[in-house]
Amino acid sequence: MRKTAYSREFLEEIQSERLKQIITLAKKDVPFYRKRLANLSRFEHFPLVTRDLLRGEPTEHFVADHFDPKRCVKSSTSGTSGKVITVLNDSSRFVSSIASLMRRLDRVGLSFGFRLAEIARTDAAVLPSWDEKFNFLTGMSRLFRLNLSTSEMEESLTSLHYFDPEVLWGYTSNLIRLGTLVEEYHISLRPKVVYPFGEKLTENARRFLGRVFSAPVHDAYGLMEAGLVAWQCENLSYHLDEERVLVELVQPDQPSQRGERQVVLTTLTNKVMPFLRYATGDYAIESKSSCDCGMKLRTVKVQGRTRELFFDQDDKPLEWDRLEHYLNSLDVYTWQVIQPENGHVHINLASDDVNTAQVEQEVRNLLINMKKIIISRSPIEELQTVVGKMPVVLGKGDQISDDLCSCLQYR
Structure with a gap:
């Protein structure tokens, strides 16, 4: 991966070869694609696979015939945007994932044996089980797991201090x-x-984490269905993990003036359950210039799903950029925007002290055509779901849990 990151020609050669292999496997061994792609030869003519389509099919229809599901590692999506999706993974996917992680660590001067602290709200592992097994066998990292729900917080923090985590x-x-x-x-x-991973990293959160830990904060974008898709280098550019995933940025039905395109993925290393032209529902803007870090991996600006989530009372899209820019300017840990229905917006601010009345007035000046705007101040833990994850944006089509929306006053 060190070589492919700095040689565009070699990278495209590897990517092309892996794409041919995964297409051949899918057409021959995967029931869903065997039927769907039987008479298609050109990759760009393959129909997109949406999340709704994926949820509507039995998992086994996407699994290659020659693999025993019982011998594969299962992972599942969080279900925020609908029904939970189960993904089966083989060793080739997790080996490539480890190689990708080591490339990221190499950028900050770390290698095998680094000290990693996993921060969670439970004693259960958040790291995938295959990662932990690989760590044990190779000594890739030394692990400390901190449970934020422990009743012995001071002792746990002291132990974490003496562990002296590098990551x-x-x-x-x-x-x-x-x-x-x-x-x-x-x-x-x-x-x-x-x-950080698994949640949108707001600029407020980046500032706070960088200040309190005196360390660079490098975000990553990924999906359970595909693993890591893009990650930030020292210049905070999001580089696509192109050896592992082919990313297409597809023009949406309603073109964006800012150049936003839908992220469509093809996984290149999972031979158990490959995804071909998978429409993620996320949007991104491709960078036109190369990054000064020297890597030849394509760079993008990830927009997430906000383009389709928020609307005013006349069903017109909100000016999300202006709202996000304002929220990022606030002196808060982070923020959360929820829209149970068009014209209604509830903004939760994770903060010890913020003038919610002033924020509400500023937001009303930005979002004029709204029926109701509510601003609340909450501790960060109250904005998390039961699994400890905090969705930063939730639209009316998302599965909004009762613990997040009980205060919305819309019922």
Whole structure:
């Protein structure tokens, strides 16, 4: 991966070869694609696979015939945007994932044997089981798991201090909670890098985490269905993980003036359950210039799903960029925007002290054609779901849990 990152020609050669192999496998061995692609030869003519289509088919229709599902590692989506999707993975996917992680760590001067602290709200592992097994067999990392729900927080934080982690890893909201506890208990942590994952990283969260841990905060974008898709280098550019996934940016039905395109993925290393031209529902803008870090991997600006989530009372899309820019300017840990129905917006601010009345007036000036705007201040842990994850944006089509929307006053 070091070689492919710096040679565009070699990278495209590897990607092309893996794409041919995965197409051949899918047409021959995967029931769903065997029927769907029987008379199609050109990749760009393959129909898109949407999440709704994926949810409507039995999992076994996407699994290659020659693999025993019982011998594969299963993972599942969170179900925020609908029915949970189960994904089966083989060793080739997790080996490529480990190689990708080591490339990221190499950028900050780390290698095998690095000390990693996993921050969670449970004693259960958040790291995938195959990652832990690989760590044990190779000594890739030394692991410390901190449970934010423990009744012995001071002792746990002291142990974390003496472990002296080089990498902090966890959901963004859990890392924020750790940061507030570190300040409360006057614990010193000096990691070499902070790796948030699983949630949108707001600029507020990046500022706070960078300040409290005195370390660079490098975000990543991925999906359970495909693994890591893009990750930030030291210049905070999102580089696509092109050896592992082919990313197409497809023009939406209603073109965006800013150049937003839908992210369509083809996985290149999972030979158990490959995804060909999978429409993620996320949007991104491709960078026109190369990154100064020297890598030849394509770069994008990930927009997520906000383009399709928020509307005013006349069903017109909100000016999301202006709202996001304003929220990112606030002195809060992070924020959350929920829209149960068009014309209604509830904004939760994770903060110890913020003038919600002033924020509400500013938001009303930005979002004029709205029926109702509610601004609330909440501790970060109250914005998390039962699994400890905090969705930053939730639209009316998402599965909004009762613990998140009980305060919305719309019922």
